[in-house]
Amino acid sequence: MTSVDHRQPGHAPELRAAARHMGRRRFLTGTGAAAALAFAxxxxxxxxxxxxxxxxxxxxxxxxxxxxxxxxxxxxxxxxxxxxxxxxxxxxxxxxxxxxxxxxxxxxxxxxxxxxxxxxxxxxxxxxxxxxxxxxxxxxxxxxxxxxxxxxxxxxxxxxxxAPAARSLPSALTVGLVSCQRYDQGHFTAYRHLAREDLDLVLHLGDYLYEYAVNDTGGARAYPAGTLPALFRRETVTLEDYRLRYALYKSDPDLRAAHAAHPFVVTWDDHETENNYAGDVSEDEVPAEEFLLRRAAAYRAYWENMPLRRPQLPRGPALTLHRRLHWGRLAQFDVLDTRQYRSDQAYGDGWQYPGPESEDPSRTLTGAAQESWLINGWHRSDALWNVVPQQVTFARRYNATTLPSKVSMDSWDGYPASRDRVLAGARAAGVENLMVLTGDVHVHYGFDIKRDFDDPDSRTVGTEIVTSSITSGGDGSARPSNWKTLMAANPHLRFFNGLRGYATVALGREVARTDFRTVSHVTTPGAPLTTAASFVTEAGDPGLKPA
Structure with missing residues (x-):
C-alpha cells in the first residue's frame, strides 16, 4: 500500500504539565512516575x-x-x-x-x-x-x-x-473486519476461523483490549480460582497496567494465529485507553492534565504492541494514528482516529434525544486537521473504491425502543455537523464508491449511507459495513425481540445480526461483496462458523443488495 500525507510525530517530549500532578491518584505515584520518565x-x-x-x-x-x-x-x-x-x-x-x-x-x-x-x-x-x-x-x-x-x-x-504496485489495477482485494475483543467475555474462536480465511488484509477497527478489571476466574474463560495473576484484577491506568493487559490478550492462541496469518491495519477506539473518553476529557471527570498521563501510558503501550511504523511513535499523550494506504488503484484506505481529537459528547454517554448542543457546527469527531486531511485526500484519489476504516457508527442509527427515537451521542449521530461536512467533502471530490467500515457496537449492521437521513428517498451516497464483536457482549443473539422495530426505525438499515463474529469485504472492479460471519457462542470454545448473510455493492451504484 502506498502511504502518503503522514504528519511526522518527531521525538517524544517529557510530560511536564502532567508531571505536576504526580500525587493525585494511585497511578501518579511510584509506577506512574517511572512511566512518565519513560515517555521522554x-x-x-x-x-x-x-x-x-x-x-x-x-x-x-x-x-x-x-x-x-x-x-x-x-x-x-x-x-x-x-x-x-x-x-x-x-x-x-x-x-x-x-x-x-x-x-x-x-x-x-x-x-x-x-x-x-x-x-x-x-x-x-x-x-x-x-x-x-x-x-x-x-x-x-x-x-x-x-x-x-x-x-x-x-x-x-x-x-x-x-501491496500491489502503485499504478496497477488489481482485480480483487479481500479484507477481514474485526473489533471489540473483551477477553473476559468470551473465547476468541472467531479469530481461529479468521486465520483460515483467504484474506489479503485484516482491518482492526478498535477495542483491541478493555481497560476494565478482570475477575479472578477470567469471566467466561472460567479459569480455576487463583490461577489468573492478581494484577489483572484492577483497571488499567499505569504504563505497567496497559503493558500487562496486552500480554494477557496476546496470550490467546487464536489471536496469535490470526496475526501470524495476515497483515493487520489497526486503529483504536476508546477501551484501549478508557471507556467513552473524548480528546483530553476523561469519563471519570479527572483534570485533563491528569488524564493525559494515563492517555500517554495507553498510547505508548499500544504502539509497543501493534504492528505500526515509525510515524506512529507516540509523543507523550499524542499519537498520529490516521494514515492513508493504497491497494494500487483499486482501493484507497483512509484510516481514521475518532477519539483523540473529538469534542466531548454533547450529553455524556448513552442514548439521547438530539438537540441544539449536539448540532453545534463547531463540534467535531475527527478534529479540523484530520477532517481536512480526509477530504483533501479524496480530491487527489484516483482509486475505484474509497474506503474509510474507522470506529463508531457513521449512518444515523435510531434506538428502536424509544419514540421519538434517541441516537447515540458517542457515534457520528452525536456530531451531525461533522458528518455533514465529511459527506459534502466526498460529494465535492466526486467520490462515487464510498465504503465506511466500522466496529464498536457488537452487532453486524449493513447500512446505506443517505445524502439526507431525514428523507429515506434521498440519494444513497455510500455503504457502511459494521462488524460485530469478537467477544464483547457475550454470546449475543441473532434476532433480539425488538429487531423488527429497529429495522422499521432505520429504513436505510439493510441487515442486522446480533451474534459475534467478523465480516469480510471482497473489493473487485465491478462489485464489492460483504459476507457477515457469525459464531453461535463465545462463552464456551469451539463454535462453528456460519455466513449469516451476503450482500453486494455495485461500483457506481452505492447501497447494499442481497448477493
Whole structure:
C-alpha cells in the first residue's frame, strides 16, 4: 500500500504539565512516575537511552510467547513485529533492563529456502523489548514469510504480503473486519476461523483490549480460582497496567494465529485507553492534565504492541494514528482516529434525544486537521473504491425502543455537523464508491449511507459495513425481540445480526461483496462458523443488495 500525507510525530517530549500532578491518584505515584520518565525516551536510533546489552545466548526461556505480527503493507515494504517476553505476566516480561539483538528473516516460502531479506534489530527495554522492523526493498504484490531469532530461540512463522504496485489495477482485494475483543467475555474462536480465511488484509477497527478489571476466574474463560495473576484484577491506568493487559490478550492462541496469518491495519477506539473518553476529557471527570498521563501510558503501550511504523511513535499523550494506504488503484484506505481529537459528547454517554448542543457546527469527531486531511485526500484519489476504516457508527442509527427515537451521542449521530461536512467533502471530490467500515457496537449492521437521513428517498451516497464483536457482549443473539422495530426505525438499515463474529469485504472492479460471519457462542470454545448473510455493492451504484 502506498502511504502518503503522514504528519511526522518527531521525538517524544517529557510530560511536564502532567508531571505536576504526580500525587493525585494511585497511578501518579511510584509506577506512574517511572512511566512518565519513560515517555521522554526517543525511538531507537534517534537518541534512545543507552542500556547495556544482554547476550541472547543467555535467554533460557522462549522469548516469543506473544507471537508475531505484520502490518501496514506498502508496495515495497511491510512492518514486522514481535515483543520479547519469556515471562509475559511479569512487569519486566522476565528480561533485565538491557538491549537484546534479534535477527529476522523474510522468505518466499514457509520453509525459508528462498530467503530474500534478513537483518538485525534491537529490542530496547525502554519499549518493553518490542521489535518493529520496516522490511524494505521488496517486490510488490507478493506473499512473504517471516520469523525472528534471539539466541537459540526461533519465533513462530508469520505470513504477510506487500501491496500491489502503485499504478496497477488489481482485480480483487479481500479484507477481514474485526473489533471489540473483551477477553473476559468470551473465547476468541472467531479469530481461529479468521486465520483460515483467504484474506489479503485484516482491518482492526478498535477495542483491541478493555481497560476494565478482570475477575479472578477470567469471566467466561472460567479459569480455576487463583490461577489468573492478581494484577489483572484492577483497571488499567499505569504504563505497567496497559503493558500487562496486552500480554494477557496476546496470550490467546487464536489471536496469535490470526496475526501470524495476515497483515493487520489497526486503529483504536476508546477501551484501549478508557471507556467513552473524548480528546483530553476523561469519563471519570479527572483534570485533563491528569488524564493525559494515563492517555500517554495507553498510547505508548499500544504502539509497543501493534504492528505500526515509525510515524506512529507516540509523543507523550499524542499519537498520529490516521494514515492513508493504497491497494494500487483499486482501493484507497483512509484510516481514521475518532477519539483523540473529538469534542466531548454533547450529553455524556448513552442514548439521547438530539438537540441544539449536539448540532453545534463547531463540534467535531475527527478534529479540523484530520477532517481536512480526509477530504483533501479524496480530491487527489484516483482509486475505484474509497474506503474509510474507522470506529463508531457513521449512518444515523435510531434506538428502536424509544419514540421519538434517541441516537447515540458517542457515534457520528452525536456530531451531525461533522458528518455533514465529511459527506459534502466526498460529494465535492466526486467520490462515487464510498465504503465506511466500522466496529464498536457488537452487532453486524449493513447500512446505506443517505445524502439526507431525514428523507429515506434521498440519494444513497455510500455503504457502511459494521462488524460485530469478537467477544464483547457475550454470546449475543441473532434476532433480539425488538429487531423488527429497529429495522422499521432505520429504513436505510439493510441487515442486522446480533451474534459475534467478523465480516469480510471482497473489493473487485465491478462489485464489492460483504459476507457477515457469525459464531453461535463465545462463552464456551469451539463454535462453528456460519455466513449469516451476503450482500453486494455495485461500483457506481452505492447501497447494499442481497448477493
Amino acid at each position: 525516551v526517543n525511538l531507537p536510533g534517534t537518541g534512545v537511552a543507552g542500556a547495556a546489552e544482554l547476550d541472547p545466548a543467555r535467554l533460557t526461556a522462549d522469548p516469543f510467547t506473544l507471537g508475531v505480527a505484520s502490518g501496514d503493507p506498502l508496495p515495497d515494504s511491510v512492518l514486522l513485529w514481535t515483543r520479547l517476553a519469556p515471562a509475559p505476566f511479569q512487569a519486566d516480561s522476565g528480561l533485565p533492563a538491557r538491549r537484546v539483538t534479534v535477527d529476522w528473516e523474510l522468505a518466499l516460502d514457509e520453509g525459508f529456502r528462498g530467503v530474500v531479506r534478513r537483518g538485525r534489530a534491537t529490542a530496547h527495554p525502554e519499549f518493553h523489548h518490542a521489535v518493529h522492523v520496516e522490511a524494505d526493498r521488496l517486490a510488490p504484490g507478493r506473499v512473504y514469510y517471516y520469523r525472528f531469532r534471539a539466541g537459540r530461540h526461533t519465533s513462530p512463522v508469520g505470513r504477510t504480503r506487500t
